[in-house]
Amino acid sequence: DGGITQSPKYLFRKEGQNVTLSCEQNLNHDAMYWYRQDPGQGLRLIYYSQIVNDFQKGDIAEGYSVSREKKESFPLTVTSAQKNPTAFYLCASSIRVAGVSHEQYFGPGTRLTVT
């Protein structure tokens, strides 16, 4: 079955610790995305990557870092510099065709709680 996996589903950390959220896809998609969702809010883009070894900051990149060493994987690190890290994190992927915007497919999400 093709899809996007995110692990773990729930993650608990102490303040001051860095934490890495996993995102893997086997859809052969070039583009991958990380979003943050807070209660009652829409999705806010953290980082996105259109191709391996390249990524761009989204609207709220401060306190986060990513890497894209493999096409299938796009891990997100929430650093201690992120002031309000508790949120629901969603990873997505899409095909990439010049001049066309394709739908994004989402993973099940990781709910991060930092205390």
Added chain:
Amino acid sequence: AQKVTQAQTEISVVEKEDVTLDCVYETRDTTYYLFWYKQPPSGELVFLIRRNSFDEQNEISGRYSWNFQKSTSSFNFTITASQVVDSAVYFCALSDFNAGNNRKLIWGLGTSLAVNP
């Protein structure tokens, strides 16, 4: 600037009622794409539809239908004969064209639909 407005924060209906979720967008692009997604209580977003700006035909998929009107910058979503399983948060999104053909999505804040038995 690009923007998506979903004015209805919450809607509550009784099963079998028809319900329309509104989406109004703003863009200066002549080429753009619009999307609807469903987020059930489990949290994972499910893609429903993609529409490009050159195709104004309405679309029907089972109990779901979409009305795209460029004249009013709206892309409304109607569920006919709603069911309890339709209870979810629904998001409308607009593609944003940046240099280099990198397109980001501009998201509305979502409409929470509760379908009661």
